[in-house]
Amino acid sequence: MASNNEDVKLFGIVESPFVSRVEIALKLKGVEYKYEVEKRGNLSDAVIQYNPVYKKIPVFVHNEKPISESLVILEYIDETWKQNPILPSDPYKKAQTRFWSKFIDESVDALRKVISTIDEKVREKGIEEIEEAFQILENELKDKFFGGDEIGIVDISAVIIAYWLPIIQEAFGFKLFTSHKFPKLYNWSQDFNNHSLVKETLPPRETLLAFYKGVYESVNASK
Structure with missing residues (x-):
């Protein structure tokens, strides 16, 4: 502490x-x-x-x-704070976690474009980019978490995928992240969201859903 x-x-x-x-x-x-x-x-x-x-x-x-x-x-x-490390001590493994965390942030940039545009072609292209990125993450996921048996920095970086994205796609009415398309990534998201410490930290689902429904209405009002 x-x-x-x-x-x-x-x-x-x-x-x-x-x-x-x-x-x-x-x-x-x-x-x-x-x-x-x-x-x-x-x-x-x-x-x-x-x-x-x-x-x-x-x-x-x-x-x-x-x-x-x-x-x-x-x-x-x-x-x-050295207890419960979220980055590996090995320099190569640490470099890899930095790479994947940055990769996730780039995927977030594509998602930002998808939910801020009224152009269907731009949205479709953005969704394609995200799906390609998710397939790469699906192939990369070897254990329960990206950090192995315990949550690490890559898992934490991907909280937007695990928790935010299902809420965003409900608010916007598209199907991008499903158990059928990305089974390993989907199972990871469930394990991550249900981790006791993560679960008590995440904001209320209803709060986020109301917020993103407002974003959706605002974007579509500009048509």
Whole structure:
């Protein structure tokens, strides 16, 4: 656990999978932290001050030292609190986890395009790109988790696939991530979502579904 003389804060919003990444890592490590809730579209002066380059969440602050970008934050957490490691110690394996975490972020970029466009051709092309990426991940998944028998940084990075994507596709009415198309990846998502520490950290499903239905209505209103 974080000792009493450590000041750990996380600035974020409920709807963000990138914030959720950091929360899951902190839970797995048993680190106590204060969650500072931000308002979407109206970030606090503290966030702007702590992250003047990108001006976005998540922002992680440890003893008044700010860190931004979720994957960078995850590595910092792992190096600072040694218990329950989420990155392997072997340099090659560590490099591989960084590669796959970045690969997942690139897939997220494609998903962002899919849910922000009204152009059906652009959406279809984006879905094709995501399906190709998911097939690669399906082939890469060898154990219960990407981290082996225990959750690691790649699993945490993929929380958007495991938890957010099924909700997003329900809100938008497309079928991209199913047990039929990606059986190993789908089973992994169930194991990940039902992990006791992950489960207690994830935001309420109803909250996210309402949010993404609002996004869907907003996108379609611009037709």
